[in-house]
Amino acid sequence: DTEVTQTPKHLVMGMTNKKSLKCEQHMGHRAMYWYKQKAKKPPELMFVYSYEKLSINESVPSRFSPECPNSSLLNLHLHALQPEDSALYLCASSQDPPGGAGEKLFFGSGTQLSVL
Amino acid sequence: QKEVEQNSGPLSVPEGAIASLNCTYSDRGSQSFFWYRQYSGKSPELIMSIYSNGDKEDGRFTAQLNKASQYVSLLIRDSQPSDSATYLCAVNNAGNMLTFGGGTRLMVKP
Numbered sequence: 001d002t003e004v005t006q007t008p009k010h011l012v013m014g015m016t017n018k019k020s021l022k023c024e025q026h027m028g029h030r031a032m033y034w035y036k037q038k039a040k041k042p043p044e045l046m047f048v049y050s051y052e053k054l055s056i057n058e059s060v061p062s063r064f065s066p067e068c069p070n071s072s073l074l075n076l077h078l079h080a081l082q083p084e085d086s087a088l089y090l091c092a093s094s095q096d097p098p099g100g101a102g103e104k105l106f107f108g109s110g111t112q113l114s115v116l
Numbered sequence: 117q118k119e120v121e122q123n124s125g126p127l128s129v130p131e132g133a134i135a136s137l138n139c140t141y142s143d144r145g146s147q148s149f150f151w152y153r154q155y156s157g158k159s160p161e162l163i164m165s166i167y168s169n170g171d172k173e174d175g176r177f178t179a180q181l182n183k184a185s186q187y188v189s190l191l192i193r194d195s196q197p198s199d200s201a202t203y204l205c206a207v208n209n210a211g212n213m214l215t216f217g218g219g220t221r222l223m224v225k226p
Contacts, residue, residue: 040219041218042204042216042217042218042219043160043204043216045213045214048213056213088157088159090159090160098208098213098214103148103208103214104150104162104165105150105160105162105206105214106162107159107160107161108159109158109159110158110159112157
């Protein structure tokens with residue numbers, strides 16, 4: 001299994017809703033990531049989990065809350081989002097944490113989020 | 117600030133031609149270099165990685181790295197319309213995160 005699986009593929013939510021994005025990998029990768037990508041822009045790093053612990057938070061607003069229940073799963077909990085948070089949210093994994101030799105990122109298919 | 121620069125394009129080439137995509141980076145300590153392909157509305161897909169100076173070939177793709185000039189490029193031979201996509205250059209320092217360039221949009225015309 002060489003895939004990173006993300007659900008849902010599309011999500012529309014209101015500013016008062018609470019929702020969660022889910023990500024799963026079974027490649028035994030030790031690092032998992034959340035990225036945000038706006039149209040015609042490169043991916044922007046949000047969070048990194050290394051060995052199931054949050055290692056990097058790129059000053060992301062608290063309305064985004066990551067969670068890593070185990071080495072294969074990564075969630076992103078969303079609450080009180082703003083319309084400008086509408087974007088493609090990408091999960092990725094790598095064999096090794098950042099800086100390691102196995103740092104190639106494998107991306108999931110993404111969740112296209114629209115906040116109304 | 118560590119930067120990775122790419123021409124946003126679009127780069128338009130005829131089918132069958134060689135497409136040449138370029139990327140420059142500012143941090144001399146960079147050690148790992150990657151090219152990702154991203155189709156519109158889809159996620160990035162790793163197509164090449166290169167770690168040492170010189171050329172690395174994989175099928176129709178060749179990555180070229182010149183650390184002295186802080187330059188990495190991707191050549192696509194025999195370009196096909198299905199190669200039309202945005203190509204993202206990504207660069208990593210030991211201990212740091214990947215930094216993505218802004219991407220180059222490639223259009224291959226039949």
